Amino acid sequence: MSESTNSGxxxxxxxRFINGEEGSRSDEALLELLLTYAIPQKDVQxxxxxxxxxxxxxxxxxxxxxxxxxxxxxxxxxSAALIKLVDWIRRNVGLKPASKAVPExxxxxxxxxxxxxxxxxxxxxxKPALKPKIIKRxxxxxxxxxxxAEAIDMLPRLPDSDSLNxxxxxxxxxxxxxxxxxxxxxxxxxxxxxxxxxxADEPLRIFAKVFPNTQELRDVCFYRFMCAExxxxxxxxxxxxxxxxxxxxxxxxxRMRLKEKFPESRSINDCxxxxxxxxxxxxxxxxxxxxxxxxxxxxxxASFAFVLHSEFPEPGMFDVSKLENNRLVRAMLWNPxxxxxxxxxxxxxxxxxxxxxxxxxxxxxxxxxxAGVVEQLVAGRTPLKAAEFYPDGDKRL
Numbered sequence: 592m593s594e595s596t597n598s599g600x601x602x603x604x605x606x607r608f609i610n611g612e613e614g615s616r617s618d619e620a621l622l623e624l625l626l627t628y629a630i631p632q633k634d635v636q637x638x639x640x641x642x643x644x645x646x647x648x649x650x651x652x653x654x655x656x657x658x659x660x661x662x663x664x665x666x667x668x669x670s671a672a673l674i675k676l677v678d679w680i681r682r683n684v685g686l687k688p689a690s691k692a693v694p695e696x697x698x699x700x701x702x703x704x705x706x707x708x709x710x711x712x713x714x715x716x717x718k719p720a721l722k723p724k725i726i727k728r729x730x731x732x733x734x735x736x737x738x739x740a741e742a743i744d745m746l747p748r749l750p751d752s753d754s755l756n757x758x759x760x761x762x763x764x765x766x767x768x769x770x771x772x773x774x775x776x777x778x779x780x781x782x783x784x785x786x787x788x789x790x791a792d793e794p795l796r797i798f799a800k801v802f803p804n805t806q807e808l809r810d811v812c813f814y815r816f817m818c819a820e821x822x823x824x825x826x827x828x829x830x831x832x833x834x835x836x837x838x839x840x841x842x843x844x845x846r847m848r849l850k851e852k853f854p855e856s857r858s859i860n861d862c863x864x865x866x867x868x869x870x871x872x873x874x875x876x877x878x879x880x881x882x883x884x885x886x887x888x889x890x891x892x893a894s895f896a897f898v899l900h901s902e903f904p905e906p907g908m909f910d911v912s913k914l915e916n917n918r919l920v921r922a923m924l925w926n927p928x929x930x931x932x933x934x935x936x937x938x939x940x941x942x943x944x945x946x947x948x949x950x951x952x953x954x955x956x957x958x959x960x961x962a963g964v965v966e967q968l969v970a971g972r973t974p975l976k977a978a979e980f981y982p983d984g985d986k987r988l
Contacts, residue, residue: 600634601627614855617732618649625677629670638665645772648734651779653678654755659775682789733853734820735861738780739872741766743812745781746799753790755782784819785812794965798897801969806874810894810923813873814901817919826866827922831876831885835924839884842867875924887926890933893968896942898923900964903957911946911953942967 604624607615614620619639626635642663646652652660653674660671750761762778763771786792795811802808817824830840830848846863853859867883870876876885902917903909914920915930925933934955937943942964944956959967 614853618643622649622652625673626670629673630665630667638663641665645776647736647738647776647779648783650783653681654782655779733822733849733856733858733862734865735858736777736780737816737865737869737872738777738784739812739816739869741777742781742785742816743809743872746785746796746808746812747803749791749796749799751796753793753796755786755789755791758782758786758791784816787815787819794897794961797969798893798965802893805891807891807894807897809872809874810891811897813869813875814894814898814919814923816869816873817922820869822862823866823869824918824922827924828918831883831924832921835885835887838886839882841882842878842880845883885924888924890925890929892933892936892940892942895925895933896937896964896968897961899937899943900957900959900961904961906956906958906960908954908956911955914955 604615604620604627608620608624619636622642623636623639626639630638642652642660643649645663646655655674657671657675660666660674661668745762745766748761748765750757752758759778759782762781763774766774766777768774768777785795795815798811799808802811817827826845826848830844834840842863845866846859849856849859849862856862867878870883870885871878875888876883878884898920899914902919903914911931911934914934915927920930921927931946931953934943934946938946938955942959944958946955947953
């Protein structure tokens with residue numbers, strides 16, 4: 592690329608970002624723009640593609656240790672420092688109230704320390720509760736790999752640690768792929784989809800160990816996947832729910848939908864395949880060579896409790912309609928007619944305080960954080976007895 596052409600391309604990158612144009616917030620576009628500030632007079636798009644291929648997505652590139660970044664051909668100290676600077680700002684700036692002084696230990700942390708800040712990885716005995724709300728990543732970009740099946744397989748085997756460095760090392764050593772580069776790339780995918788807050792949260796790790804090889808775990812992992820990849824939720828809302836009566840959509844219809852949203856992308860086929868794989872790995876739908884088949888599903892109590900308390904993390908009273916109309920809950924393809932019944936099941940098992948239906952006002956009251964409800968699930972609450980009835984007289988075991 593000539594110097595003048597390169598200069599014009601860089602300016603267009605900046606203009607598209609400033610103007611918020613379609614595609615300017617994709618992982619590749621953002622990383623390419625970032626690299627232009629560290630590497631002058633060079634086409635950095637190939638390097639952005641190389642980094643994303645090696646680490647999985649932009650979040651994983653930012654989180655990669657400094658030494659790993661510098662091993663990538665074309666990444667020098669300046670580029671790696673800029674990437675780690677952005678990562679440090681992303682993790683630390685704006686996360687603490689302005690009126691509170693930054694703890695001394697946090698201020699002394701090296702920018703390039705591969706460990707998490709102390710405030711993000713306190714011992715479990717020191718923090719009363721883990722952060723209750725999973726941060727929804729505001730992305731709608733295409734993704735080329737689902738890696739959900741691998742996440743579901745590996746989560747029950749993870750070490751008992753909330754350090755992403757330890758989790759990352761374990762995954763790189765134990766994923767079933769022969770090539771180290773593939774294990775590294777898939778490690779990035781798993782961490783960015785399952786642990787979006789910057790540490791390996793205990794509720795998910797414990798849930799996975801208690802419910803290995805179950806639909807409950809597949810449900811919870813698919814939920815986390817949608818938190819990280821909103822495009823998956825958009826496909827449910829735009830294609831699956833409108834065709835729930837038909838019970839299927841063609842793979843070509845999914846690709847057409849992606850093409851409409853990302854007309855200039857060359858990754859439509861890969862993303863379409865990844866979306867289908869996420870549905871099938873999560874037990875949400877079945878697929879053959881031409882179509883995706885689906886229907887409303889039964890609601891496992893344990894995974895419903897996990898998702899409910901993730902979406903409503905603070906104990907309190909809530910309108911049932913807010914749960915029924917919640918985007919991620921609806922995208923689970925759980926039978927909407929059974930949501931209220933499942934709330935009663937949670938009440939009868941002591942996992943929520945109460946469910947009330949008075950004068951057309953339907954409410955439910957929670958009493959646990961996400962960590963608390965997982966603790967109760969692990970403890971094994973008293974199961975429902977055959978003599979228990981629901982408001983309409985329907986006897987449920």
